[in-house]
Amino acid sequence: MSCWLMKSEPEEFSIDDLVRDKKVPWFGVRNYLARNYMRDQMKVGDEVLFYHSSCPEPGIAGLARVSSAAYPDETQFDKKSKYFDEKSTRENPRWMLVDVALVKKTKLLSLADMREAKSLESMIVLQKGNRLSITPVTPAELKAVLKLLGTTF
DNA sequence: GCCAACGTTGGC
């Protein structure tokens, strides 16, 4: 079992939207490394840290789990979608996704709090220049995040 | 709005 941090812009899709919807396809990822994580490494039941990015208070806002195997992202075939990819075909889809299901909304563990925590300094999301929207989280990092949040999965 | 960092594209 692995753990992942997945970024979402709350103006697009927030933890409150996940509380409402319970389970969503993680559409719109258009980065090959992030796609490969979903396609090749994610397993049903993997823990997910739901992270708010590009917003007034970035940080971890909730806990979730991977709830499906990888399958094609429908938005790549939708000409009206901003995620449309004319080079992708149904026979050979370029972009894959997994479903993500809510575990619980948590208090916000802000980016500032995360930067202050020595136990989190190895997290990829905190490394300089990191822009990847999906990053692996080590068991030790997960444990430290849960401790700071005062909760468990 | 700025800008550093990084990914992608395309000419050669």
Place this chain on the structure above:
DNA sequence: GCCAACGTTGGC
């Protein structure tokens, strides 16, 4: 296959 130019991300 190199690499300059361009586009995007995302914190501030």
